[in-house]
Amino acid sequence: MEETEASSLSLVCREDAVRGFASIDWGSYARSGVLTPGDVEALEAAEATPLDYTLREPVLGEKFVKTLVKVVGTVSEVGAQRYALTRLEDILMAEGCGSLESRVAHFADDGRVDPSPFMRSLSDGGDSYAAKVGAGVLATLLTARAEAPVEDFVSWLCEQLSTSRSRQSEVKAAVPALTILLRAARARAVFAEHGGVGYVTKLLKRPETTNAQMQYELTFALWTLSFDDTSAIANATVDALVDQVAAAPREKVVRVSLATLRNLCQSEIASSEGVAARMIKRGLPKTLVTLRERPWTDPDVQEDIEALHKILLSNYRELSTFEKYEAEVESGDLDWGIVHTENFWKENAKLAENQDFRVVQLLVNLLAHEDPKVIAIACYDLGEFVRFYPNGKAVIKHIGAKDTILALIDHADRDVQRHALQCVSKMLVTNWEFVDAQQQQHHNNYK
Numbered sequence: 469m470e471e472t473e474a475s476s477l478s479l480v481c482r483e484d485a486v487r488g489f490a491s492i493d494w495g496s497y498a499r500s501g502v503l504t505p506g507d508v509e510a511l512e513a514a515e516a517t518p519l520d521y522t523l524r525e526p527v528l529g530e531k532f533v534k535t536l537v538k539v540v541g542t543v544s545e546v547g548a549q550r551y552a553l554t555r556l557e558d559i560l561m562a563e564g565c566g567s568l569e570s571r572v573a574h575f576a577d578d579g580r581v582d583p584s585p586f587m588r589s590l591s592d593g594g595d596s597y598a599a600k601v602g603a604g605v606l607a608t609l610l611t612a613r614a615e616a617p618v619e620d621f622v623s624w625l626c627e628q629l630s631t632s633r634s635r636q637s638e639v640k641a642a643v644p645a646l647t648i649l650l651r652a653a654r655a656r657a658v659f660a661e662h663g664g665v666g667y668v669t670k671l672l673k674r675p676e677t678t679n680a681q682m683q684y685e686l687t688f689a690l691w692t693l694s695f696d697d698t699s700a701i702a703n704a705t706v707d708a709l710v711d712q713v714a715a716a717p718r719e720k721v722v723r724v725s726l727a728t729l730r731n732l733c734q735s736e737i738a739s740s741e742g743v744a745a746r747m748i749k750r751g752l753p754k755t756l757v758t759l760r761e762r763p764w765t766d767p768d769v770q771e772d773i774e775a776l777h778k779i780l781l782s783n784y785r786e787l788s789t790f791e792k793y794e795a796e797v798e799s800g801d802l803d804w805g806i807v808h809t810e811n812f813w814k815e816n817a818k819l820a821e822n823q824d825f826r827v828v829q830l831l832v833n834l835l836a837h838e839d840p841k842v843i844a845i846a847c848y849d850l851g852e853f854v855r856f857y858p859n860g861k862a863v864i865k866h867i868g869a870k871d872t873i874l875a876l877i878d879h880a881d882r883d884v885q886r887h888a889l890q891c892v893s894k895m896l897v898t899n900w901e902f903v904d905a906q907q908q909q910h911h912n913n914y915k
Contacts, residue, residue: 485551618649668705
């Protein structure tokens with residue numbers, strides 16, 4: 469319903485923009501020198517003839533386009549901006565009027581497209597309809613011409629997508645244009661360098677991003693990025709995509725989400741960065757089993773489900789127990805199980821020294837988690853690390869975790885209190901071999 473209303477509103481704005489031509493005092497712009505009398509004549513002549521006729525005449529078509537671009541870059545009146553941008557969009561969308569390349573050629577000077585008039589218009593802001601249409605027109609032009617510079621436009625897009633500053637109208641102007649621009653490989657590289665993946669991910673995770681079309685467009689952007697250097701796609705992005713699939717929204721959203729996850733699994737960095745392991749920890753295999761039972765109109769969805777399930781199953785079998793543990797700790801979503809037991813730590817404590825005790829540091833970071841269960845499990849694991857790793861107490865002290873654990877003894881949650889106290893107790897014991905021997909002797913005496 470929301471998508472239909474938005475589409476209807478856009479159509480009304482488009483019709484009003486075109487009809488508004490007659491209400492604009494074009495003569496005043498000619499008298500002030502902003503436009504020439506020839507510019508005004510070109511606009512009036514084009515309005516009096518069908519668009520396909522104007523575009524079939526090279527001289528008329530080029531003059532019309534150049535004048536519209538001049539209006540975009542120099543006239544600040546909202547009505548004139550709306551009219552010029554709408555007509556430029558009509559020209560780029562006029563598939564029956566020659567190839568896209570021939571239509572884009574009308575915008576070029578000496579073969580080059582100049583984005584500056586559109587950037588000036590976008591920088592002025594103020595009108596959401598003009599911003600959305602203008603961004604789409606510029607994205608199409610930059611995508612069609614390989615030599616056109618994209619840096620300024622990418623900076624503008626990232627500014628609109630920034631979750632700390634953006635309003636819904638700004639996001640709605642930027643996201644559709646982004647899906648067009650990212651079809652160009654050079655634009656994808658620049659967008660990734662600007663941290664664009666993070667902006668898209670945060671928007672995707674926003675509670676208010678419930679509109680299926682917006683979800684689809686944001687995920688489509690990630691899908692296009694997944695064909696290049698996927699190192700820019702962080703764990704948070706993988707989590708957001710897996711969660712979106714689990715929520716099972718519209719089929720088109722599920723389809724592009726699965727396709728993106730499949731690309732990530734098949735990328736060269738998947739094995740080294742633990743992408744598949746993260747999906748496993750996030751519960752994607754279980755979700756895929758559920759999705760298998762749903763009827764899908766698009767056969768690609770079923771194919772991606774089966775391919776992903778096969779990849780994840782293979783990765784799960786290959787992962788060692790400690791690698792599964794590391795994947796869980798990295799996710800921050802700890803849950804009681806076989807990797808949080810005395811036997812696990814007895815067998816794997818030595819592996820915790822990998823990458824300068826990275827997994828231990830991650831556990832310490834989880835002591836500030838908002839979920840009391842996660843804090844309690846982190847306390848238990850740190851206590852077992854101290855117990856079974858030689859000189860584990862010195863490692864914990866060096867990391868600076870002892871005072872944090874001591875403070876958790878006064879935590880509001882009783883489980884956290886108990887596990888924090890047990891962890892501190894394990895830090896105070898100096899000879900675990902003696903304690904274990906005593907416990908075994910005690911057990912034998914009472915057999």
